Each structure stands twice: as structure tokens, then as C-alpha cells.
Amino acid sequence: MLTFEGFKAGMRRMAWVALFGVPFGIAFGAAAVEAGLSMAEIVAMSAIVYAGAAQFAMLQLWQQPLPLLSIAFVVLAVNARHFIFGAALAPLLNALPMRQRLLSAFVLSDANFADMQSARQSGSKDLGILVGGGFVMWLSWNATTALGAFIGGSEKDMSRFGIDVAMAAFFVTVVAAPARRASNLLPMGVAALVSVVTLSLLPHGWNVIAGALAGGIAGVAIPGVTRER
Amino acid sequence: MSADLAPWIAIAVAAGVTFGTRTLGPVIMARVPETKRVQRFLDSLSTSVIVAIVAGFLARGTLREAAALAAGALVMMLFQKPMLSMSTAMVVAAVWSSYPP
Structure with a gap:
């Protein structure tokens, strides 16, 4: 099931988590400029790859001539956890029409997967929550990487404000319920x-x-x- | 391959591989009969993957990250308020960074 109500709820639920992702997006945009990517390439990468950790890993390999095979392998390795997310959500995902299934898969990421787990623990089966949350994260990631690319190499020290632990702290809140x-x-x-x-x-x-x-x-x-x- | 085109090909390859990782899980599971055992496996898997991410994060980190997440977990256990739990973890991490022991 995937409803518009769920989509809106997912957007609301993830809005504040997306906020904590802002410094990472800015850091990626700035780092990508330094690695030699153009603004158009950065925007395109964030829009269609949409995988923060993998994109940072790609920058490590970004030298001419571009090692396509290495890039493919590193991206596969870093993103392999998506297999598990997808498998865990399979009973819900496979009940959707193909178009909605592909849309859900495209925005499937750590944070909205974890949020969907919370929702399932409370009895919801509405993948609109996953897609809505993913949409907010996607928008935020695109906006902030572009902003980072625009303002350039002013990487902030994220540990000063504890932002580096934000995502792990969010995951802790999700596993707290099953841990009881x-x-x-x-x-x-x-x-x-x-x-x-x-x-x-x-x-x-x-x-x-x-x-x-x-x-x-x-x-x-x-x-x-x-x-x- | 022209040098102008290479970055775009690299981005397309990364996008294709990433989308593949996002779609393959459900595709494989569609071929596995949904028995009680499989359901139990998937239920444990969903929690385990998040636990595994956090455990890896802690193993790469220092006492600071462990203290921050422990404080967050404690607040979550006591009050069941995700925002309060996350904020506590971040404050502990931030304070730890400001005042190195």
C-alpha cells in the first residue's frame, strides 16, 4: 500500500532528520568542486545517484582517466546494504504496482528505511511513509550539495556541534523499541x-x-x- | 571515449549500480516463498541491519561517540522521545568535543 496521506506523513516525519543532513550535503558539494567536478555534474550526480556515502567514495577515485570499473565496484560495495533494506521491505514493496515499486526503490535510503521500520513497529504498512521521507531527503540532499558546490571549500567542523553523530543517534532511536x-x-x-x-x-x-x-x-x-x- | 563525456558516463554507471542495489532485494525475495521462517528472517534482518550500521560506526569511533549514543539510548529507553534522544546524543558529542578530557 502506498497512499498520499502516508507520503505527507513521511515528509513530516523526516523533515527534521533531513535538517541534520544539511552539513553533509554542503560538505559533499564543496569537496566535489575541489575534486574537479563541474556544477552540472554535481547536480546530476546528487539527483540520479542519490547516495551520500557512495558519492563521497567516488570523489576519492575522481582522477583522469576516470577508472570506471573501480568506481562501479566501490559504489556497489558502499551501497550493498540497500540489498538488505530492499529484502527486509520486500513483502510490502512486492505488493505494489511496478511504477510505485520503482519509485519506492529509487528513494530507498538508510534514514527513511529506519523511519519506515519505526512506522511498521507501530502497525503501519503504508510505503507512502518511505517515499515521502525519501522525497524530503532527496530534495534536501540536492539543494544542499548544490549550495555546497556554490559556496565552495568551506567545510565546517561537524564534530563541534555533534552533527557527525546525528544519523547514528537517529538509528539508536529506531532500534530502541525492538531492544525492549x-x-x-x-x-x-x-x-x-x-x-x-x-x-x-x-x-x-x-x-x-x-x-x-x-x-x-x-x-x-x-x-x-x-x-x- | 572523449574526456568530456567520461564524467557523465561515470555518473551514469554509479546511478545504474546504485539503483540496482535498491531494486535487487525485493526482486530476489519475490522468488523466495513467504514462509514463517522467511518472515522471521526478514523481521530480524530489518532490525539487525540498523544495529550493524550503528555497531560499525561505534567500532570506528572513539569513546566520545560511544558516550553520545549511550546517552541517547538511555533517554530513548526512559522517555521514548526520538527528538529528545537525538538531541541528547548530539549535545554529549558536542560538549565532549569542546572539552577534551
């Missing part, structure tokens, strides 16, 4: 442990996949783990 249920603690513990242990063993970002899969398997393997909705 004892049966969830073991899968969550397994996920955390595997993610940390594999951090230095796997390519960038794949520790998240390993941790998530291990947590998922633990949830099935342990008897008495009840369903979350």
Missing part, C-alpha cells in the same frame, strides 16, 4: 558482534551486510523469537 523485547536481544547482539568483527576483514561497508545476515539467521535459528510488525 528480550527475544530480539540475541539477534541484535549477533548482528553487532559480526559487524564489528568483520569491519577490518571485509571491503568497506560489507560488515553491515555480514552483521545483518548473521542477525537475520540468529532470529530464525533461535526458538521463541516472535514476529515484529
Whole structure:
């Protein structure tokens, strides 16, 4: 299900989270200019790639001649966690008409996925919340990267205001509810442990996949783990 | 390949790969029968992926990040107010940066 009411609710729910993303967008725009991208390229990249961490990673590889294969691999590695987000939302996503499914997938990202999880825990199945939240994040990311590109290399020190912990702090608020249920603690513990242990063993970002899969398997393997909705 | 075109091709490749990562999860799951076990796996997976992201963030960080998120978690457990929890975490991180121990 995907409703306009849900879309509006998603926009409202994510507006304040998008606010905390502003410094990251500005930082990316400024860094991209320094890496040699034109304004048009920066705007296009934010609009159609729309993946902050992957875009920052691309800048590391942005030298002539552009290493297309390396760029493709790094983007795949950094974004591989999207597989897990998509799989977790599959029962809802696959019930949508194709056009809405593609739209939902295009705006699927960490923050609105996490927000959708919160909504599901409260009983909602409306992917409008995911799309509305994603739309706000997308708008904000595009506006702020363009602004950063325009004002140029004035990267602010984000740790001074605690902005660097904002996204992780938001994720903590999302997992707080399932953490209150004892049966969830073991899968969550397994996920955390595997993610940390594999951090230095796997390519960038794949520790998240390993941790998530291990947590998922633990949830099935342990008897008495009840369903979350 | 012309040098003018190369950045646009790189952007298109990145966009294609990224969109692929966003669409493949549901496509694979559509081919898996939706049994109770699969549902339990997906339910645990949804929470685990967020936990894994936070755990990786903490492992790369210092005591400052751990203190900030612990404070945020405590506030969330006590009051169940996401805004208050996030603000607490950010204030702890900001104060920690201003006054190094």
C-alpha cells in the first residue's frame, strides 16, 4: 500500500532528520568542486545517484582517466546494504504496482528505511511513509550539495556541534523499541558482534551486510523469537 | 571515449549500480516463498541491519561517540522521545568535543 496521506506523513516525519543532513550535503558539494567536478555534474550526480556515502567514495577515485570499473565496484560495495533494506521491505514493496515499486526503490535510503521500520513497529504498512521521507531527503540532499558546490571549500567542523553523530543517534532511536523485547536481544547482539568483527576483514561497508545476515539467521535459528510488525 | 563525456558516463554507471542495489532485494525475495521462517528472517534482518550500521560506526569511533549514543539510548529507553534522544546524543558529542578530557 502506498497512499498520499502516508507520503505527507513521511515528509513530516523526516523533515527534521533531513535538517541534520544539511552539513553533509554542503560538505559533499564543496569537496566535489575541489575534486574537479563541474556544477552540472554535481547536480546530476546528487539527483540520479542519490547516495551520500557512495558519492563521497567516488570523489576519492575522481582522477583522469576516470577508472570506471573501480568506481562501479566501490559504489556497489558502499551501497550493498540497500540489498538488505530492499529484502527486509520486500513483502510490502512486492505488493505494489511496478511504477510505485520503482519509485519506492529509487528513494530507498538508510534514514527513511529506519523511519519506515519505526512506522511498521507501530502497525503501519503504508510505503507512502518511505517515499515521502525519501522525497524530503532527496530534495534536501540536492539543494544542499548544490549550495555546497556554490559556496565552495568551506567545510565546517561537524564534530563541534555533534552533527557527525546525528544519523547514528537517529538509528539508536529506531532500534530502541525492538531492544525492549528480550527475544530480539540475541539477534541484535549477533548482528553487532559480526559487524564489528568483520569491519577490518571485509571491503568497506560489507560488515553491515555480514552483521545483518548473521542477525537475520540468529532470529530464525533461535526458538521463541516472535514476529515484529 | 572523449574526456568530456567520461564524467557523465561515470555518473551514469554509479546511478545504474546504485539503483540496482535498491531494486535487487525485493526482486530476489519475490522468488523466495513467504514462509514463517522467511518472515522471521526478514523481521530480524530489518532490525539487525540498523544495529550493524550503528555497531560499525561505534567500532570506528572513539569513546566520545560511544558516550553520545549511550546517552541517547538511555533517554530513548526512559522517555521514548526520538527528538529528545537525538538531541541528547548530539549535545554529549558536542560538549565532549569542546572539552577534551
